[in-house]
Amino acid sequence: ALALAWLNVIIHEGLCDWDFVMNWCTGFDELTEHVDQFTPEWAAPLTWLTPEQIRESAYLYATHKPGNIQWGVALDQIGTPGGAAIQARALLRAVTGNLDAPGSDLLTGPALDYYTDEEMEANEYLPEEQTAKQLGSDRFKLITWPGYGRIAELTKSFWGKAPTAEWMCEAHPPTVFEAILTGKPYPVKALLVAATNPVNSYGNSSKVLEALRKVDFMVTCEYWLTPTAMLSDYVLPMAGALERPTITSTYGCSDFLIASQRAIQPLYERRTDFDFWRGLGLKLGQEEMWPWETLEEANFHRISPLAPSYGVESYDEFVENYRFHFPEREYYKYRERGFATPSGKVELYSSVLEELGYPPLPEYLPPVECELTKPELAEEYPLVLTTGPGVMPFHHSEHFQIKELRYLRHEPYADINPATAAQLSLKDGDWIWIETKRGRIKARANLTQAVHPTVIVTQRGWWFPEKDMREPILGGCLECNTNVLTSDADEDCNPFSGSWANRGLLCRVYKVTDSDGKGGR
Known part of the structure; x- marks a missing residue:
């Protein structure tokens, strides 16, 4: 409600960055008409603010550039209204021109000068008949294969690379637990749990616990005997942070890289995640996809495009001499490349959301439970x-x-x-x-x-x-x-x-x- 009211104030009181809107946005007329209804007076009782506070805060954001509304998890965790709230928040940065300018919301994008997480995922090997089975993808389309596939296609046209599927293409966990309990839309017989404790970390824990007790077979990769691990058929001890070399690149969503060495080899029976997944892959006949015998070799493959410029011949040599790769910061990248949308501009009226069956403009949805609706x-x-x-x-x-x-x-x-x-x-x-x-x-x-x-x-x-x-x-x-x-x-x-x-x-x-x-x- 607050973001929609801000849009109302910023647009109708002429606080937009008109140069950016006219040259780099589409759908402004549709957005203008759409936000007519979302006045500060309308939003005040919904936000526990006064109309004056809403108007004043909108002016504060729009007239003090550069502006940057920090992204956190709050809007991801409010259920039903979360998507529309994030959509409205994204439009705010567009109409004020706070995109990819110093001090604003940056378009970081996947790295162009080393192999990203997505390039290591081998998503191209997953056949369409399997992606179609992804639980929840029939309803929650944006962060499952239907939406991810479209976004990846557009991002490749802009960056030449796609975002990682790991964070943008997930089965819907509540639907997975429901399938375990009911067998619908198909039975889920096994779970492989890595670096998580679903009993405590997923919504409606009583139901999660019931599902984990029922599933036929469960393997957990862990450091500790958590409640979830105690329900498992096998618990595999994993190498800790000091026992594995690590590349940090914010899961392939940015262009920098930080690399570290392992302090010691894994003690006892502990193994790195790489060793586990590679071993499983080899057992399944994936030899050609796992040519590296160690994580250091795999990490060096990832940074190998950088090796000539840094004059290194191994991963350890890069870490010992450089450790970091931070390209020179580049701003206003859209002036050369455009935006990763069908039109090449910021689509205030989103054609991609419309393709997926969602409202192309943000709509107000109340909290999941509140005194006004329940x-x-x-x-x-x-x-x-x-x-x-x-x-x-x-x-x-x-x-x-x-x-x-x-x-x-x-x-x-x-x-x-x-x-x-x-x-x-x-x-x-x-x-x-x-x-x-x-x-x-x-x-x-x-x-x-x-x-x-x-x-x-x-x-x-x-x-x-x-x-x-x-x-x-x-x-x-x-x-x-x-x-x-x-x-x-x-x-x-x-x-x-x-x-x-x-x-x-x-x-x-x-x-x-x-x-x-x-x-x-």
Whole structure:
């Protein structure tokens, strides 16, 4: 709502970068007509702001160039309205000309002078009859093969290379878990889990746990015996960060490169991910696709186009002498190449989204659960839930197993405004229940003015390695796990990408009683 209202103000009050709009955008007339309805007065009750605050903030962004609205995960995690919100946000940078200028949103693009992640993925070997089976691709088209294929085609016309499929072409996890449970649209009999702990990290954890208990065969590649690992048929110990050489290139989405060596060879039975996947590939008859025997050899292949200019003959030699590759920063690249769209310009009215069956202009969609659209639910669950903020020293569901770090953070906390706590007869440090219509979890109350009186904020990732890690306890993986509260229902997912709702949910809070027990410890 706020982004749409900003567009209304910026366009109708003449704050656009007219040179950029006239020369490098299409669909401006359609956008102008479309945002007529999204006035600051319309957006004010939806955003908890005043019309004056909305107008003032729009002026602040549009008249102080260069401008850059930082991208984070928040809009990816609000479910249904997320795609339209990101779409509107992208249009803001276009109408103000904040694209690929110093200090604005840069078009970083895949690297042109070394082999990118996508070039190593060998996507061309996957036949169309297999890509058509990708779960969720019939509904969430933008970040599955239908959308990725079109975007890759256009990006190649602009950059000569495509973005990585790893981050832009994923099966829809809730649909995968549903297929395990129901056998529809086809049975999923096996899972290979690498570097993740789905029991704690995916939406609607109770359902995820049910699916992982049911799947016929599961292999987990891990450092630690997480709840997910404990459900697995095999757990393969993987090499740590100091036991493998690493190339960092933001998954092929930028033009720089940072390279490191391994400090030691993997100890005990640990293997690098490369060793695992190469070994599996060789067993499946993929010898020609895995010509490198070591990760160092594979990494050198990736940087081999750079080798002559740096005068190196091996990966280790590059790391020891240079370590970094940062090309000279180039701005306004679109002046020479255009944009990766069918028209070669920024399409404010998106023909690609229209091709995929999505609205070509951003539409307002309310939160998954709110008092305006679900007043009866709001009566039962009157507070707004935001889940997922990380808390140091943990990262997602990682590091809870390290005793020295747990000493710093013994128990999970939920942030609540002191006024709200007083209404609910809660004191700082009380064990409380946070409940949605999907389930409830425990946490300590942390009274803070940093949150709105109608909002509750819960931490992500919690499990308790000190508890019994065997079934059915699994380290108390559901007791304080905020994803017990989140929704992965199809109707609550972002229709563009399928991302589920971690925020904008309705909940209620009440004190844990003696008969309930005292929480996660």
